[in-house]
Amino acid sequence: KEQSFEEIQAVRRSLPAYKVRHDLMRHIRDNQITVVIGETGSGKTTQLAQFLYEDGFTANGRMIGCTQPRRVAAVSVAERVSKEMDTPIGVKVGYSIRFEDQTSDSTKIKFMTDGILLREAMIDPLLEKYSCIIMDEAHERSLNTDVLLGIFKTLLARRHDLKLVVTSATMNADKFSQFFGNAPQYFIPGKTFPVEIIYTNHPVPDYVESAVQKALDIHLSTPISNGDILIFMTGQEDIEATCSTIIERLTEIYTKKYGANYEEQLADVQVLPIYSSLPADVQGRIFQRQEQNVRKIVVATNIAETSLTVDGIKYVIDCGYSKLKVYNPKIGLDSLRITPISLANANQRSGRAGRTGPGIAYRLFTHDSAMEDMYPQAIPEIQRTNLANTLLQLKSLNINNLSKFPFIDPPPSQNLMTSLYDLWALEALDNFGHLTKLGRLMGAFPLQPFLSRVLISASQYGCTEEMLTIVSMLSVPSVFYRPKEREEESDQARSRFFIPESDHLTLLNVYAQWKANRYSAHWCNSRFLQFRSLQRAKDIREQLLYVIRKLNLPMASSGSDWAPIRKCLCTGYIQQTAKLSGLGKYVHLKTGMDLKVHPTSALFGLGDLPAYVVYHELLMTTKEYINVVTAVDPLWLMEYSGIFYHIKRRKEQSYQFGL
Ligand code: ADP
Ligand code: MG
Numbered sequence: 001k002e003q004s005f006e007e008i009q010a011v012r013r014s015l016p017a018y019k020v021r022h023d024l025m026r027h028i029r030d031n032q033i034t035v036v037i038g039e040t041g042s043g044k045t046t047q048l049a050q051f052l053y054e055d056g057f058t059a060n061g062r063m064i065g066c067t068q069p070r071r072v073a074a075v076s077v078a079e080r081v082s083k084e085m086d087t088p089i090g091v092k093v094g095y096s097i098r099f100e101d102q103t104s105d106s107t108k109i110k111f112m113t114d115g116i117l118l119r120e121a122m123i124d125p126l127l128e129k130y131s132c133i134i135m136d137e138a139h140e141r142s143l144n145t146d147v148l149l150g151i152f153k154t155l156l157a158r159r160h161d162l163k164l165v166v167t168s169a170t171m172n173a174d175k176f177s178q179f180f181g182n183a184p185q186y187f188i189p190g191k192t193f194p195v196e197i198i199y200t201n202h203p204v205p206d207y208v209e210s211a212v213q214k215a216l217d218i219h220l221s222t223p224i225s226n227g228d229i230l231i232f233m234t235g236q237e238d239i240e241a242t243c244s245t246i247i248e249r250l251t252e253i254y255t256k257k258y259g260a261n262y263e264e265q266l267a268d269v270q271v272l273p274i275y276s277s278l279p280a281d282v283q284g285r286i287f288q289r290q291e292q293n294v295r296k297i298v299v300a301t302n303i304a305e306t307s308l309t310v311d312g313i314k315y316v317i318d319c320g321y322s323k324l325k326v327y328n329p330k331i332g333l334d335s336l337r338i339t340p341i342s343l344a345n346a347n348q349r350s351g352r353a354g355r356t357g358p359g360i361a362y363r364l365f366t367h368d369s370a371m372e373d374m375y376p377q378a379i380p381e382i383q384r385t386n387l388a389n390t391l392l393q394l395k396s397l398n399i400n401n402l403s404k405f406p407f408i409d410p411p412p413s414q415n416l417m418t419s420l421y422d423l424w425a426l427e428a429l430d431n432f433g434h435l436t437k438l439g440r441l442m443g444a445f446p447l448q449p450f451l452s453r454v455l456i457s458a459s460q461y462g463c464t465e466e467m468l469t470i471v472s473m474l475s476v477p478s479v480f481y482r483p484k485e486r487e488e489e490s491d492q493a494r495s496r497f498f499i500p501e502s503d504h505l506t507l508l509n510v511y512a513q514w515k516a517n518r519y520s521a522h523w524c525n526s527r528f529l530q531f532r533s534l535q536r537a538k539d540i541r542e543q544l545l546y547v548i549r550k551l552n553l554p555m556a557s558s559g560s561d562w563a564p565i566r567k568c569l570c571t572g573y574i575q576q577t578a579k580l581s582g583l584g585k586y587v588h589l590k591t592g593m594d595l596k597v598h599p600t601s602a603l604f605g606l607g608d609l610p611a612y613v614v615y616h617e618l619l620m621t622t623k624e625y626i627n628v629v630t631a632v633d634p635l636w637l638m639e640y641s642g643i644f645y646h647i648k649r650r651k652e653q654s655y656q657f658g659l
Pocket of ligand 1: 040
């Protein structure tokens with residue numbers, strides 16, 4: 001059921017932030033920087049920007065900007081606020097996330113990812129378009145939030161008329177105040193209810209299975225009117241497994257109990273997944289209110305910890321893990337890892353059960369492991385990921401002396417060094433750590449440095465048309481659709497697109513055929529291709545083309561000759577190269593790590609594997625898999641192995657890159 005405008009206004013007026021509105025606005029008016037603290041659901045994200053707007057903060061022609069660490073949140077919140085203000089999205093209220101801009105000349109309130117604002121600062125270092133910036137969800141300490149905080153430190157001194165509001169859950173708030181010279185804090189008083197926390201007695205062997213059992217127990221043993229269930233999982237895979245197992249088990253139970261009428265009974269639950277790559281309209285369903293006699297079971301990533309408030313939750317089930325990007329500076333690689341959450345995160349998750357009444361949180365880990373294995377606070381992203389992209393942006397902002405940059409928590413110096421080496425190896429930096437001409441061009445693309453390098457090289461190799469397509473296809477969720485029940489059929493369909501020894505060229509081939517079929521949705525469906533992903537790739541391609549034109553890079557097509565494309569890939573994938581080391585096995589050239597070809601690759605199962613490959617992705621599960629792989633000529637790699645030789649030498653001499 002959609003909420004009516006009147007209902008929405010009534011909800012607004014009931015929010016804790018609304019009740020302190022005038023006091024809060026007075027604080028913001030009286031101070032350049034305010035740290036606003038409030039429980040999740042108190043109305044920080046949806047109300048603050050509206051209050052500022054209604055108080056005339058856009059009367060001078062400037063905008064109110066509100067940053068979010070997550071794409072999904074930026075979109076969802078913008079949609080909610082435009083509904084509350086009764087205006088269509090993309091006009092007065094808009095959002096901007098990478099490759100998707102829903103704003104116009106008349107936009108007054110702009111929600112965006114923190115990455116977008118950082119890019120804007122590269123073009124407009126004083127952020128002249130804004131009268132006020134709300135840095136929302138700052139406690140998440142995303143990489144870009146941390147960098148922006150550092151930038152604001154000098155920016156605010158140069159623009160006395162710019163207001164900064166930093167919003168945070170209770171954790172970390174003091175840190176933000178201190179960072180900005182004891183900036184005042186404003187607490188939004190809020191009511192929360194007690195939540196009983198129940199640990200398992202023994203470690204659980206399989207948290208998906210345990211979560212399913214717990215959810216079924218609750219559902220079958222408590223009245224539906226008690227409230228809904230929120231399950232925290234790590235990502236798309238275990239979320240989908242949890243959802244489908246719950247439905248399977250319930251079908252079994254209800255069939256036994258009610259025979260042929262089981263379907264009517266099944267209508268008393270709605271199982272809803274939520275993760276970032278889920279289409280927006282599906283995500284929106286978690287906010288819709290259910291009939292009285294239907295129970296919602298929401299299965300979410302840590303996005304539901306603080307970013308999105310789901311109302312009506314009485315029970316929380318917490319698997320105790322989340323997926324984190326972790327950088328290993330020794331091998332110089334980022335990977336997604338399932339990692340135990342921190343205690344602060346566990347408490348945020350539990351808190352979701354106490355919003356509308358007393359609740360219960362089931363933790364699928366033992367009390368001992370919580371006390372012994374969990375950090376009190378999560379490690380900020382800046383201390384655990386590759387910084388090449390960030391450093392390229394800082395250098396583009398002419399911030400060269402990184403040791404002087406006011407990081408709220410500085411990254412480990414080894415991370416800084418390896419990330420600088422990565423940029424140097426891509427020839428974005430010279431021997432003194434200064435941005436090269438190439439590096440400046442690379443910074444103009446909203447892409448990882450190795451991908452922007454490949455795109456720029458393409459103009460030398462005469463294959464810009466093709467590389468634009470490949471890079472766009474690499475920037476969207478997989479275009480190949482592989483439903484569980486029809487794996488074999490879909491694998492066959494995929495293999496019809498294979499180009500020998502190259503997944504990159506296979507992606508190019510898929511796109512070219514789709515184009516030849518006039519970008520048809522129907523054509524995709526019958527070939528197990530995700531129309532949505534392809535459409536997005538097309539859209540991204542246009543945006544990247546726009547950047548290429550703006551930079552005056554020559555456009556060319558290599559036609560039916562694929563060699564230039566493979567060669568060109570080598571210029572960017574210099575760290576992602578592997579050499580055949582035995583039957584079906586590769587070793588990572590830089591580190592000697594063993595790698596296997598992923599089963600979805602065009603190279604998987606080839607009797608005669610190419611001796612050298614570059615790869616796009618490294619998946620760390622129980623084994624290390626490489627995915628999106630292309631065979632290359634060892635001669636082309638000569639140049640880059642020369643580079644590695646120098647890197648080694650430089651390391652030995654502990655060359656400092658101006659650090
Ligand atoms: P905070 O940022 O303080 O955590 P929010 O401003 O996000 O709080 O949320 C305030 C209230 O608005 C919550 O009760 C939440 O349920 C409601 N709300 C937010 N987004 C939506 C939405 N898309 N649909 C319905 N209700 C929403
Ligand atoms: Mg919020």
